[in-house]
Amino acid sequence: MKHNYLNNLPVEQAKNIYFSHLKEVGFTAATEFVAVSDACGRMLKNAAYAHICSPHYNASAMDGVAVKASKTFAASERTPLTLTPEDYVVVDTGDPLPDGCDAVIMVEDLMECGDGNEKIIAPVVPWQNVRQVGEDICMGDMIAPAGTVLTPSLCGALLAGGITETEVYKKPLVGIIPTGDEIVPPTSAPAKGDIIEFNSTVFKGMLQGFAAEARIYPITPDKKERIAHALTTALAECDMVLISAGSSAGRDDYTCEIIDTLGRVCVHGIAIKPGKPAVLGEVNAKPVIGLPGYPVSAIVIMDEIVQEVMDVYYGKALSQKEYVDAVLAKKIVSSLKYSEYIRVSLGEIGSKLTATPLSRGAGVITSFTKADGVLIVPQNREGLEAGDTVQIRLLKPLNEIKNTLIISGSHDPLIDEAANFLAKAGAPFRVCSTHVGSMGAIHAVKSGLAHLGGIHLLDTATGEYNRSYVAKNFPAGGAVIKKGVGRVQGLMVQKGNPLGIQTFKDIKNVRYVNRQRGAGTRILCDYLLEQNGLSPREIEGYRNEEYTHTAVAALIAAGNADAGLGIYSAAKMYDLDFIPICNETYEFLVDSRYLENPMVKAFFEVLESEAFQERLTQLGGYVF
């Protein structure tokens, strides 16, 4: 096997090389004996055969009296039979059948004679009302084959079959070594340049889902000897090790070299995006994987490679991935160099399941928190067209995805706030909102991609909001406007307004940060520029586009820009000065077919509630 240095191996080839090497060096599960009463969720090493029958004795299935059935054959309504105390034994449910008896008469079928005798008017047949030996489980029967993951009822069946202890696979212990000079433990006040170490927490959670356990080691700086030492320690304690960051071929990237020195590098560089600079190695017959530092890249390698290393360990495909077909909402361009993992949100409107690609940045962890699935664009595809039917690997249960109110459109924190109110009230659905701007909302509702959309579209001819846009886009109806809120738009500027910005015209002389095309706030910006006789070319930063009010506020607060248009609540959140420009109407466009949809109705009920309006008042800048 050759050592592939920052190669670009196709995913399947990389897996084949790596997994067959791991099998060759004997990487496989250890086992342990555990009490069956503690074995729920564990995987059986061997088939479980019942040691005893269940029931293991003939047991009364009823409260009543045990008898020899043949002695009752003469009983009938016409010829009642009297049983003397010698003929019967009183039994409760579960009691063993006394010797000489082979049936039970239910207490309800007995007539007390007062003298200890009992009368019956119907016979019983042998074994009536008796749970015979082995009714449930017979000694020697296989209760479950090898490799079975024990469910609660299987644990019960094992115990019923007299098995008190069983051999199960040990969960592998996976060591995680976070590396990097700039990495700091979680904090809410990182210094400039500090990178918060959260990847190990993500890996730990994922490993639990892969039937493994995690041990996180201290953060190790980018020093070869330090990392090598940490790896040696982790290898002595764990069944597998993940080294976080430093997996590429840059100046401070030591993972590959260290693995190569201590053991063997099977693959370095996979044709997968994000995730390319992964190292798949082995030291002392234990897998050692170098994960890329960018969280999304690392998650892709965890999902695609580490999860399947567990299948090698357990000798069985635990990682049964679920797929679903969906219609792609947007065109995707992909490179022929890589197989690309595109996170998508899924939405079912009517009966059509649609996949909308999310941010493709390798550093954007929220693209995974929002993702319902992953679209894998194969290496040999240049991309996919909107409307194509694509196969999506599910990351969430389809049930949950189908139970989602989908809101597209202009960003306003009130949507998240309403989702939170619904969640607190125990609503049996979730809300998914995507920020595609007001024009995007119209497109989404029109194309059946959303139940409703948030819009604030100024008709510059009339000064009115929304109506004319909807009339033009839905000439035959099909969508209606539901009352939203009034809100204040204005210029956000740095605290204390150091540049003395007074009116919109003043943005000519400062660094502006803009919103994306199609956003209501962008349309407002363009209208204001025109009104003030300004051309976009005169505005520095006009092309610096953001998707939300808070993103604009964040850049001004960080000093990346001096001014940007946005709503008051965002300025307040970032402690910025705010120069009001206009009051606008933020409303919801609703697909008429869903006006009576319970999720839509519940959403508007929240919007109209007093408690919700109080919350908006707290955020500031809203009028009702």
Add this chain to the structure above:
Amino acid sequence: MKHNYLNNLPVEQAKNIYFSHLKEVGFTAATEFVAVSDACGRMLKNAAYAHICSPHYNASAMDGVAVKASKTFAASERTPLTLTPEDYVVVDTGDPLPDGCDAVIMVEDLMECGDGNEKIIAPVVPWQNVRQVGEDICMGDMIAPAGTVLTPSLCGALLAGGITETEVYKKPLVGIIPTGDEIVPPTSAPAKGDIIEFNSTVFKGMLQGFAAEARIYPITPDKKERIAHALTTALAECDMVLISAGSSAGRDDYTCEIIDTLGRVCVHGIAIKPGKPAVLGEVNAKPVIGLPGYPVSAIVIMDEIVQEVMDVYYGKALSQKEYVDAVLAKKIVSSLKYSEYIRVSLGEIGSKLTATPLSRGAGVITSFTKADGVLIVPQNREGLEAGDTVQIRLLKPLNEIKNTLIISGSHDPLIDEAANFLAKAGAPFRVCSTHVGSMGAIHAVKSGLAHLGGIHLLDTATGEYNRSYVAKNFPAGGAVIKKGVGRVQGLMVQKGNPLGIQTFKDIKNVRYVNRQRGAGTRILCDYLLEQNGLSPREIEGYRNEEYTHTAVAALIAAGNADAGLGIYSAAKMYDLDFIPICNETYEFLVDSRYLENPMVKAFFEVLESEAFQERLTQLGGYVF
């Protein structure tokens, strides 16, 4: 609210009464603060808002040099631009952008001049190759609404947003009190009359699945004061208590009375089968539930009531049940008195999903271990017909159900053994076998209920096995016989053969145990009776029918019967004497459409393997 004494309340009514009472007394979740790094799987009490932006500073997205973009605008291929050391700062990926810089030039785009200067042939625009503040998360943005169950990537996003600790719901601690004089802890050698206590293990496992924790208390005898004392102890330590057994209205059933004395009984007796004698109560604003002693009855109450008590606790429906439509394989008769919970196995043959009812006994835990789903027959239905489309509540993932090789027919341990061989080899499917006898196998294959079936059908006219039955039942083809094994059938009798049974004729004078109609062994029995000039009426126990060879052996070993027909391996397992009667051919009938099915092929590969035949030799009585 009235106290319902062993009532028969419809399920929905019982739930309404109980859950609204629990809400009224304020039964709800406690919360606790945990480190986000340990919060995976926990449920957020409140919406999580980012404390800081991520990135929280402008970070280089590449290895290269940071510059002021405007200084590079003149660069082109024709007019390369030289950057002096004053013009740039070397940066690595993740480094903060130095003051005065607003873009990064990738190392690949730099040409070293040797004197510390660098040449470029293209400009960069502001913020190119920079991860601007808030690219992923903006301070103040809601990362997740209240009630969200934290996934690994959400934990990562929270940490990235500067949240290190968060308030989550505490899992409720549920006390389990097993009661009963006859109950003993798990053992492989119970005395006659001892009932092995396995219900608490089943409940513990189920509670884990309901996002709760379990504490199992010692077994308490059927004494009112002892149980009341155990309940008081458990109530002091737990958020909820389950009392196992004693929930009915019999002589030794104290649960209802104890709850009534200490608190309130909301419901006693639910129109649900199995599960009727449940007690739904409350003491000190904590739920106390009396569960029936029969395991299946208790599991139904756990599934239907206890799981939804957790929804009350969390204020949210966690128990999202999944349903699927299936075709019912067999007629079901049900009572109008109860809503009935019928465990079913599900199988997909071709594209048809079929539900086959399993044993309905309340004591048959294996009906749950084998169940893929539950069919709920409503209280107002008398039953359902074969062929009806019914709604099944899934107990296992549909994926797993679809990946199942379905074998119907005559019982032989070799099917379980083959399933185990497949599992050990890491086969990516499971095997589900049902014992419906050889004639049942023919019916199942004919009706598309099984991929294949095990048969050993003696043609009494020719003495040949299987061929004539298949020819008659598949006149137009559609099914073929695949080679199985030879095996010895004979009379199993008690060890040492105390009754001196020599030939089949001798069963006339002893207690016989028979196989069910349609079983190959039953057909053999009837043939032998005829050959020996015996009538079924002359045979004591002819109507005592069992479904497997081991069940017959178990009854003989237990002394319930003196003799029964069966295969050698069963007699050997139970250490019985065996009187050989004949050699027969046990073969597999395969639906021709599935001859190339990978599961079917893998099954026959195992059958033909040397290792498997060695295993059968070990079991005894097989010839190849």
